[in-house]
Amino acid sequence: MMKRLAVFDFDSTLMDGETIDFLAAELGLEKEVAAITEQAMAGKLDFFKSLQARVALLEGLPAVRVKEICEGLPLMPGAKEAVSGLKKRGYKVVCFSGGFRQATHHAAEVLGLDADFANYLHDDEGILTGKVGGEMMFGDSKGRMIVRLQNLLEVPVEETVVVGDGANDLSMFAHAATRIAFCAKPILKEAATHTIEEKDLSRVLEIVDSLQGNSPS
Secondary structure: OOOEEEEEEOEOOOEOOOHHHHHHHOOOOHHHHHHHHHHHHOOOOOHHHHHHHHHHOOOOOEHHHHHHHHOOOOEOOOHHHHHHHHHHOOEEEEEEEEEEHHHHHHHHHHHOOOEEEEEEEEEEOOEEEEEEEEOOOOOOHHHHHHHHHHHHHOOOHHHEEEEEOOHHHHHHHOOOOEEEEEOOOHHHHOOOOEEEOOOOOOHHHHHHHHHHOOOOO
């Protein structure tokens, strides 16, 4: 069987919302953080700078509370069906997130993802420091990582599917033949081969099947 790879963004794609907005709400700073997020996802603000600015606002939040919030995040409708369906069709299914592994790791276990790559919220003695580090810090991070995975798994661009919603997904869109913009910003729709406008990730399976005649094995 041909090796295949499907990569999903996390926030507002696999998960219905933005992780950092849920965390900021705990501190009463949801509006401030959401405004920065909106600019970044529309491509109007450098992703690295926006990430640093947003995370700085989370300083003082207890790590135990972060864990509780992240484990209670709502999955996008159709997420479980999309992941299980793609795996039946022979895909390795991975999540890339410019957000946080505190959230993606739990979702990966629930959804049965093969791997998740994200950033880490740093804490000192159980309290967030307002600092962040990790694998998805920059605007081109997803593009660099998808190429590494394609090389490692020996998956060609033609057998790669990517699904995302914002500007920081552009770099991974550049390395996939099937590029699905999911309830996405205009900047990402322009780079997409397909768009899904309703919150139903199971529609990804329809697109994949229509392209390649795939069916569950």
